[in-house]
Amino acid sequence: MAAFPHYPGQFKQAAINMVSRGAEMVEYWHWHTLPYGIENHWGGVLPQSLVPGRTYESFVETAKAMDVLSGLGKLKPAQEVALVLSTASRWAFEFQGPIRQPNGWVDPASYEKTAQSTYEIAYSNGLGVQIYGDNQLPLNGPISEFVAKHPIMIVHSLYIASDEVLAFARRYAEAGGHLVLTPRTGFAKPNNVIRTETQPAGFVDVVGNYNEFSNLTKPCSVVTPNGKHRSLVNTLH
Amino acid sequence: MTKVSLGKGTVRYLAVYPDAELSKFIGTELAAEIGFKSVVTSSSESVVVNSAALADGRNAHFVFNWSWQPAELKFAKPLRSVIDETPGELSAWGVAVFTD
Numbered sequence: 537m538a539a540f541p542h543y544p545g546q547f548k549q550a551a552i553n554m555v556s557r558g559a560e561m562v563e564y565w566h567w568h569t570l571p572y573g574i575e576n577h578w579g580g581v582l583p584q585s586l587v588p589g590r591t592y593e594s595f596v597e598t599a600k601a602m603d604v605l606s607g608l609g610k611l612k613p614a615q616e617v618a619l620v621l622s623t624a625s626r627w628a629f630e631f632q633g634p635i636r637q638p639n640g641w642v643d644p645a646s647y648e649k650t651a652q653s654t655y656e657i658a659y660s661n662g663l664g665v666q667i668y669g670d671n672q673l674p675l676n677g678p679i680s681e682f683v684a685k686h687p688i689m690i691v692h693s694l695y696i697a698s699d700e701v702l703a704f705a706r707r708y709a710e711a712g713g714h715l716v717l718t719p720r721t722g723f724a725k726p727n728n729v730i731r732t733e734t735q736p737a738g739f740v741d742v743v744g745n746y747n748e749f750s751n752l753t754k755p756c757s758v759v760t761p762n763g764k765h766r767s768l769v770n771t772l773h
Numbered sequence: 774m775t776k777v778s779l780g781k782g783t784v785r786y787l788a789v790y791p792d793a794e795l796s797k798f799i800g801t802e803l804a805a806e807i808g809f810k811s812v813v814t815s816s817s818e819s820v821v822v823n824s825a826a827l828a829d830g831r832n833a834h835f836v837f838n839w840s841w842q843p844a845e846l847k848f849a850k851p852l853r854s855v856i857d858e859t860p861g862e863l864s865a866w867g868v869a870v871f872t873d
Contacts (some may be wrong), residue, residue: 543869545864545866546866549837552856553835558825597847605855607855609827609831610828611827613824614825616807651801653790653791654791656791660796661797661811661824662822663804663809670826687797710780710781710782712779714783715782715785736786739784743777744779745788756774758791758795773837
């Protein structure tokens with residue numbers, strides 16, 4: 537682990553960022569850096585000498601801000617976007633993910649990196665995100681409530697997806713939701729057996745189909761529905 | 774990238790992973806479709822606004838400037854300051870908090 541000095545305002549900014557997304561307590565580890573044992577490089581509010589310095593001042597500034605914010609009471613973070621992730625798909629992507637390393641082998645962090653690019657859809661526009669595991673969706677609940685709560689749902693590369701989850705996503709759009717599906721969603725069943733139906737499974741009659749795919753060695757442009765060309769994927773490595 | 778209507782909603786299928794520019798473009802379209810407008814905006818790309826509801830139904834707006842450059846802020850309506858050290862702008866790595 538690398539320990540870098542904090543820049544001015546970083547503590548306060550990071551702490552308030554967590555509060556804005558629902559944190560009810562922010563802790564800082566640890567009070568002073570140890571003069572013995574392990575973890576004895578920089579990292580404490582106070583150095584080994586216990587003489588307060590820049591870090592201590594930032595800590596005080598942050599604590600004062602937290603004191604002010606506590607007056608706001610309990611917060612409920614905005615959640616316009618439901619981002620659906622799948623642990624099983626992440627595991628599958630560690631072995632056969634869509635991003636390759638310079639040596640040609642798969643990048644085992646493919647799921648995290650592609651999820652980051654998907655998260656940007658919401659984050660760069662100030663939309664709040666609630667993350668769901670695909671096993672946390674209210675599959676049998678009233679779909680209209682879920683649409684009202686999250687008018688946008690991004691289903692991120694659910695390579696492994698059950699029929700029920702795919703049907704839920706479809707019902708979500710039918711009920712008025714804005715659904716975004718990202719690559720390889722619906723490709724395999726929950727036991728990781730590849731589906732034999734035309735892809736993307738469950739949506740062929742809606743969005744068309746594909747039967748070839750690859751990863752890219754350089755950025756390429758994509759055409760949006762209104763005919764504009766956009767750049768893509770040159771930052772995913 | 775495909776976008777079609779389905780029932781009362783829409784489906785987008787991304788055949789590729791978007792870079793930051795394309796992600797922003799898609800998100801801007803989606804925000805417009807659901808009628809989402811941030812109360813606090815900036816011409817600086819480094820400014821990000823997180824919002825949260827208070828118990829009394831008002832909203833709090835947390836505004837961050839993730840940059841070494843100061844950023845100007847624009848407000849769609851008057852807000853109450855909770856933390857606002859440099860009114861009208863955010864300093865480098867600055868943060869401000871407002872409520873409705």
